[in-house]
Amino acid sequence: MFMFRRKERRRYGRSEFDGVPLAMLLPGTEATVIRVEGGRGLVGRLCELGFVEGAKVRMLVSSGSGPILVEVKNSRIGLGRGAAMRVYVREEGWQ
Amino acid sequence: MAIKVAVIGNPNVGKSVIFNNLTGGRAHVGNWPGKTVEKKTGGCTYKGVDIEVIDLPGTYSLTARSVDELVARTFIVEEKPDVVVDIVDASNLERNLYLTTQLMELEANIVIALNKCDLADEVGYEIDFEELSTLLAIPVVPTVATTKKGMDELKDAIIEAAKRQRKMIKMSYGRELDDLISKVEKAILKDEKLSSKYPSRWLAIKVLENDEEVLKKVEGSSHRDEILEMSKAREILGEEPEVVLAERRYNFISKILPKVLKGEKAMTLSDLLDKALLNRALGIPVFLALWWALFRFTFDVSGPLSDLIGMSFSRLGEIVRGAIAHEQLASFIADGVIGGLGSVLVFLPPIFFLFIGLSLLEDSGYLARAAFVVDRVMYKLGLHGKSFIPMLIGFGCNIPGVMAARTVDKEEDRILTILVNPLMSCSARLPVYILIGGAVLGAYAAAGTYSMYILGIVLAVLMALLFRRVIPYFKGKPSPFVLELPMYSRPTLRATLTHMWERGSVFLKKAGTIIFLGIIVVWVLSAYPWEAVHVGEKTIIEGSYLGMLGHALEPIFRPLGFNWMGAVALFFGFIAKEIVVGSFGVIFGLGAEAGTQEIQTTLREQKIFTPVTGLAFMAFTLIYIPCVATVGIIYRETNSWKWTIFTVVYEIVLAYIVSLAIVGIGGLLGYA
Amino acid sequence: MKLSEGARKSMVAYAVILGILYIIIGSIEFATGLWDLLAPGAAESILGMPIDLFGGFATLVIGAAYFGAISLWRGKYDSLGFVFVGVLLSVAFGALYLFIVGADGFGTYLAYLDGEDWTWEWLTSGTAGPGLLRPEIWLFFASLPLGIYALKTTRKEKVA
Numbered sequence: 001m002f003m004f005r006r007k008e009r010r011r012y013g014r015s016e017f018d019g020v021p022l023a024m025l026l027p028g029t030e031a032t033v034i035r036v037e038g039g040r041g042l043v044g045r046l047c048e049l050g051f052v053e054g055a056k057v058r059m060l061v062s063s064g065s066g067p068i069l070v071e072v073k074n075s076r077i078g079l080g081r082g083a084a085m086r087v088y089v090r091e092e093g094w095q
Numbered sequence: 096m097a098i099k100v101a102v103i104g105n106p107n108v109g110k111s112v113i114f115n116n117l118t119g120g121r122a123h124v125g126n127w128p129g130k131t132v133e134k135k136t137g138g139c140t141y142k143g144v145d146i147e148v149i150d151l152p153g154t155y156s157l158t159a160r161s162v163d164e165l166v167a168r169t170f171i172v173e174e175k176p177d178v179v180v181d182i183v184d185a186s187n188l189e190r191n192l193y194l195t196t197q198l199m200e201l202e203a204n205i206v207i208a209l210n211k212c213d214l215a216d217e218v219g220y221e222i223d224f225e226e227l228s229t230l231l232a233i234p235v236v237p238t239v240a241t242t243k244k245g246m247d248e249l250k251d252a253i254i255e256a257a258k259r260q261r262k263m264i265k266m267s268y269g270r271e272l273d274d275l276i277s278k279v280e281k282a283i284l285k286d287e288k289l290s291s292k293y294p295s296r297w298l299a300i301k302v303l304e305n306d307e308e309v310l311k312k313v314e315g316s317s318h319r320d321e322i323l324e325m326s327k328a329r330e331i332l333g334e335e336p337e338v339v340l341a342e343r344r345y346n347f348i349s350k351i352l353p354k355v356l357k358g359e360k361a362m363t364l365s366d367l368l369d370k371a372l373l374n375r376a377l378g379i380p381v382f383l384a385l386w387w388a389l390f391r392f393t394f395d396v397s398g399p400l401s402d403l404i405g406m407s408f409s410r411l412g413e414i415v416r417g418a419i420a421h422e423q424l425a426s427f428i429a430d431g432v433i434g435g436l437g438s439v440l441v442f443l444p445p446i447f448f449l450f451i452g453l454s455l456l457e458d459s460g461y462l463a464r465a466a467f468v469v470d471r472v473m474y475k476l477g478l479h480g481k482s483f484i485p486m487l488i489g490f491g492c493n494i495p496g497v498m499a500a501r502t503v504d505k506e507e508d509r510i511l512t513i514l515v516n517p518l519m520s521c522s523a524r525l526p527v528y529i530l531i532g533g534a535v536l537g538a539y540a541a542a543g544t545y546s547m548y549i550l551g552i553v554l555a556v557l558m559a560l561l562f563r564r565v566i567p568y569f570k571g572k573p574s575p576f577v578l579e580l581p582m583y584s585r586p587t588l589r590a591t592l593t594h595m596w597e598r599g600s601v602f603l604k605k606a607g608t609i610i611f612l613g614i615i616v617v618w619v620l621s622a623y624p625w626e627a628v629h630v631g632e633k634t635i636i637e638g639s640y641l642g643m644l645g646h647a648l649e650p651i652f653r654p655l656g657f658n659w660m661g662a663v664a665l666f667f668g669f670i671a672k673e674i675v676v677g678s679f680g681v682i683f684g685l686g687a688e689a690g691t692q693e694i695q696t697t698l699r700e701q702k703i704f705t706p707v708t709g710l711a712f713m714a715f716t717l718i719y720i721p722c723v724a725t726v727g728i729i730y731r732e733t734n735s736w737k738w739t740i741f742t743v744v745y746e747i748v749l750a751y752i753v754s755l756a757i758v759g760i761g762g763l764l765g766y767a
Numbered sequence: 768m769k770l771s772e773g774a775r776k777s778m779v780a781y782a783v784i785l786g787i788l789y790i791i792i793g794s795i796e797f798a799t800g801l802w803d804l805l806a807p808g809a810a811e812s813i814l815g816m817p818i819d820l821f822g823g824f825a826t827l828v829i830g831a832a833y834f835g836a837i838s839l840w841r842g843k844y845d846s847l848g849f850v851f852v853g854v855l856l857s858v859a860f861g862a863l864y865l866f867i868v869g870a871d872g873f874g875t876y877l878a879y880l881d882g883e884d885w886t887w888e889w890l891t892s893g894t895a896g897p898g899l900l901r902p903e904i905w906l907f908f909a910s911l912p913l914g915i916y917a918l919k920t921t922r923k924e925k926v927a
Contacts, residue, residue, distance in 0.1 A: 080575045
């Protein structure tokens with residue numbers, strides 16, 4: 001019963017070599033989500049907010065070491081650096 | 096027969112407004128059984144039909160991951176409400192529909208209230224709600240909750256939906272997954288107990304998602320092995336199933352969306368405001384400035400109202416004392432009862448003003464920005480960004496502060512927030528600083544008071560860091576910050592006052608009763624044995640039980656420079672910090688209603704405190720155990736004696752150490 | 768966003784002037800506040816400005832916000848946000864000090880009921896420093912036109 005409770009780092013998505021962490025985008029940049037890494041709780045929460053493969057995101061506010069603000073599924077979500085480093089995206093205009 | 100209606104939706108969609116509209120503002124507030132999640136129920140009668148409305152927690156989804164979601168899900172699945180009203184924010188359609196898809200999986204009888212249509216309009220969207228209704232096979236009612244537009248139509252739709260049996264559509268998750276779901280569903284259908292109680296397709300989906308709660312239910316099933324065997328095939332998806340399912344639900348939404356939503360979101364006022372308010376340099380200073388404004392508003396503007404209440408009760412006390420012949424009874428009613436009531440009610444204005452301010456900040460949407468902006472700092476201090484709101488509230492009163500910790504998701508972060516909350520100098524401690532500071536610190540009284548607030552914050556930070564390092568339960572970093580920043584909106588007077596009342600009345604009920612009872616106890620202990628205390632015209636407190644108590648406690652406090660009077664005052668500060676000043680008044684025989692000036696003069700004349708010991712006393716008041724009411728709330732929110740006792744113990748120890756340090760350092764520096 | 772160049776530039780000028788005023792006043796209030804904290808009783812009010820440590824800080828913040836509008840001069844429309852924030856903050860503090868003056872008045876009334884003499888002192892001296900003469904109140908009134916104008920221009924843009 002408790003085997004379902006293990007906190008495993010899960011990866012999902014096509015190629016694992018694509019994409020940069022969301023945290024590294026500059027404000028104003030648009031990108032597409034490739035994959036999300038992390039413990040089950042975080043991944044679940046990010047998914048339900050719209051950070052799923054193929055979702056379009058736009059970086060709104062990002063500076064220094066504080067949390068970032070992104071637009072996803074037409075709403076504004078604040079993400080701490082920790083979470084932002086776990087969302088991998090492909091910038092628009094890049095192949 | 097009443098129709099049972101559940102109301103659900105994402106956070107910030109206007110659920111409370113719609114709930115209030117449906118129930119006419121009269122709601123019964125309680126808790127879901129065994130949980131700290133708030134439950135609101137109410138009702139109305141419309142066109143002859145009785146409607147019972149239950150407010151479910153605001154949530155983005157219905158997984159088994161958080162208490163809020165479980166409570167909502169369990170209610171829908173087990174209580175089977177006749178109708179579930181899903182409140183969808185029209186200005187944020189895509190993500191809001193995610194919850195809708197989960198409700199569809201639950202096979203709930205849904206009516207969608209498409210709220211904030213005015214906002215969607217402003218932003219530039221055009222929504223074809225009829226088409227949406229057709230595509231989802233769910234009635235959709237456009238509403239603008241703040242102007243009550245669409246409310247009648249919503250009630251009509253609810254009644255209509257309750258009557259007919261809804262024809263539901265089945266969402267497709269892609270061929271592979273659909274096949275898998277059917278296979279698992281077939282296995283589940285074989286277990287009659289399970290499939291009669293819960294929607295079988297929903298169970299199948301949840302099993303595939305590794306949903307903890309559902310898997311537990313399946314464990315107990317007669318067909319457990321078969322079901323689990325079927326579900327093993329989820330491996331073919333190659334990826335984390337929960338994520339795949341989320342993706343497929345959004346796919347479904349993406350297919351519908353273009354048919355239903357037209358228009359582009361223009362740059363809004365909200366975006367502009369965020370450029371400045373979330374600016375790296377300006378963000379925190381703006382927050383500090385607004386916090387200062389909140390404080391000034393809370394204390395300075397409410398001041399005269401508190402005075403008015405104090406005055407009225409004094410007058411009343413005098414009148415009553417004159418009117419009753421029996422000496423003891425007169426004292427009991429005038430000093431005890433009326434004095435007690437007065438002491439509690441005097442604190443009402445600042446508390447309510449604080450909550451007005453907080454409601455304004457919250458309803459406008461700013462508070463989320465503030466959490467965002469302080470997260471950078473809070474994270475380094477071992478606290479979660481969302482912890483700061485409870486701490487901010489704690490400066491008004493620790494009780495709602497501790498309760499506000501519910502917004503922090505991870506249990507460890509939440510408990511840590513609760514543990515350090517009492518170090519936030521609540522408004523009840525301020526009169527003590529003013530009293531002692533004014534009496535012995537002379538011109539530095541203001542500085543002394545500021546330093547108490549800063550000391551509280553510094554200690555809270557140190558304790559948070561310490562606990563994170565030292566206590567295994569808290570080891571690790573705070574959970575990642577994930578917070579939606581809603582669009583800014585103009586707070587309405589009605590909503591602000593409603594929030595203010597909701598929160599303030601909690602203080603009134605909980606703290607009020609305890610403080611009141613506490614004062615009665617003080618009165619009793621200070622007035623008896625009657626003859627020893629009342630010698631002729633004078634009141635000699637030292638002869639009372641209170642005095643005896645003080646002398647018994649004195650040895651503990653002597654190293655800190657407090658005498659039996661300080662000991663007594665601190666003892667009663669445990670009951671309620673508001674009583675400390677009154678205790679001094681009683682001790683000096685001036686009566687509990689004595690003015691601050693009087694007490695200060697007496698303090699100086701009798702040399703009760705020196706500047707150093709006075710400061711130490713202020714620090715002790717700040718740090719030592721929170722008032723009884725707060726302790727009670729801590730127990731309720733943490734659900735554990737362990738943490739409650741820990742809080743009490745660590746605070747007494749810390750208080751002693753800090754006060755001793757102050758006295759020690761003061762001695763070294765030459766101030767006796 | 769379409770804003771005529773002239774309109775844009777005059778908004779920036781107005782905002783920057785307000786910003787400078789707020790910063791000067793805030794600095795004075797903050798400095799005298801600090802002086803008073805470290806040497807109580809010794810501090811003297813400069814130019815009649817209130818001695819207010821945290822209040823001065825807040826006023827400085829408002830000034831800084833208005834200053835942020837500078838990049839609007841070159842056409843960076845995002846900076847309009849700084850104008851709005853500056854206006855909102857000046858409204859918040861202007862209203863706050865007005866409320867405090869009102870509370871002082873109410874307090875005076877209560878004292879009067881209690882037997883003391885009625886005075887009009889609370890209008891110019893009280894919990895908010897120089898009462899109605901408090902600079903933040905006047906700057907609040909000065910900020911209103913800017914705020915209203917800024918709102919009007921952004922409203923016009925929204926209808927797509």
